[in-house]
Amino acid sequence: MTYEPPVTDYDYIVENCTCAFCGCNCDDLDYLVKDNHVVAVRHACRLGASKIMEDMDQRLLVPMIRDENGELKEVDWDTALDKAAEYIANSIRPVFYGWSETSTECMKEGVALGEYIGAVLDNQATICHGPSLQAVQNAGYPIQTLGEVQNRADMIVYSGSNAMNSHPRHMARYAVFCRGYFRQRGRFDRTVVTMDPKFSDTAKCSDKWIGFEQNGDYGFYNAIRAVLRGKELYQDVISGIPKEDIYELAEEMKNAEFGVLFFGLGLTHTLSKQRNIDIAIKMVQDLNKYSKWGLTPMRGHFNVNGFNIFMAFECGFAFGVDYCRGYPRYMMGETNTIDLLVRKEPDCFMVIAADPGAHFPNGANQHLANIPVIQIDIHWGPSTELADVVLPGSFIAVECAGTSYRMDGVPIYMKKAIDKPEKKPVVMTNGLSVN
């Protein structure tokens, strides 16, 4: 990489902005603004900085609909909204998917619309931490805030999560390198363990790497639980890990003063899915017989947790909520977006601040090619290639304000820093806007 000289040519600085990228929701960023455009960002990681200094080539600014030739054409707002409303009104099984990259205020409008027309509302949890939410319903939720981790934790375990790549400031700001009230020496006061089949970037800066074999997570956690309960292991090697190492690790975990398990998609995407998380939660519960332990899912988008908390508050279910009967229903494997799409049930799909084109498996996306897709987003992405109506939004935490929930459930208000890059202000009246 080449050397980048610091940016000195700016008009003013907006301090203490919140990053709208990952579940860390870092709220200490400074934006350097010139001509109503963020030209540099201080304190953000590579991910946050690149999102905030967006690619204008692909910024969506005008509403578009597909013409007869299958090409997108700019239209005025009324035409685009009429078209979108027509698709939604004529459908019998609409799905509103997304919501994780917008504010909780926007979700409020969305759920009102969804309830009115009887849609399925689902968010990205369905393809990332859905199994975690299911496990939380099965086994409990021994959570703590990230502030507690910073001030108290002396043992940090990352399991199936590559924090250095997906939450780059997590280690620095909340968990590992930062100093805390009871951990005055920062990194030196903490033990870091990474459990991952790969020797990931997070494993490289940990004290210990447990490289269990692929799909071996379930067996491995069960072995630790057995040891914690005073049982003996009969096999010499479990999930690719020698039993002596498991004894040693269990001992270390018991002796921690305050331990935290952060787990990521490595656990939820493998074959045992929610059972992995079940067993991880139970392991934390077992550990609490000896010491204080907690766990936190490493939520990906900055407000994916917000949708789950908001929906649980509004209708009692965290995600995959089906309003088709007029009241909320939720059934794993039935009212979730991927299952619906694979069964070819939906006949209208609205994407709000999400990108199924980039994240859904082929088998699910194939159905999006058969049905009308309405996209509300700020950038032209893979989903735009499948969209019949495209409605541009504004960039939350940069161009408009709103509330989001951090991975540990702490709500954070994200403020507005610059105006939306538009000559003519666009007023949306039907609650479809992405903040």
Added chain:
Amino acid sequence: MHYANTYLEKPVVPDVKITGEGTTDVLKCMLNTGSDIYQGACKKRGSTLKEEYKNASGTCYMDPRDMAKLGVNNWDTVLVKTDFGEVVVNCAVSRDAPHEGTVFICKGPWANTIVSHDTYCCSDPTYKGIRCTVEKTDRKVLLMADLMRWVYKKYVDEEDDDVVENMDSLGELPVYHGRKWEELIDHDL
């Protein structure tokens, strides 16, 4: 005007040179997908149509020993096949090696083509731990827009993959009829 730059044409990978022809044509592997920092930065900046996204997301990270078996070098192209589809991607030496027998492709339209949609009734498709084969190929990696057209064919009538693959590329900029952002905003960037 100078502004901070987050573009990076290609992810940084270990500079390992593979010599020799390789010992096998088809390599059986385990496929994992997920995110890495290059893919994340490029995707969320919005640069999904660009060459950069193709390199960040459409790259199969392999153990150098596996690459030696196939006789491929950094940024050669490989064809990855699973029960769910096939896709042409770049290959490169993994930063997390050794993980012989396992390949990693970042999430994105390329990986989606070949991952399993089985949720086993718990909402989450199986993105990790899928059996796959990797082989050397001369076909080139498609840009995002071309790939979406090739895989989903939503707005083309053609059924034949080869015809769709050889259509004119949609390029690295949005294709639509209407005002572009330069006409809508005055400031010069």
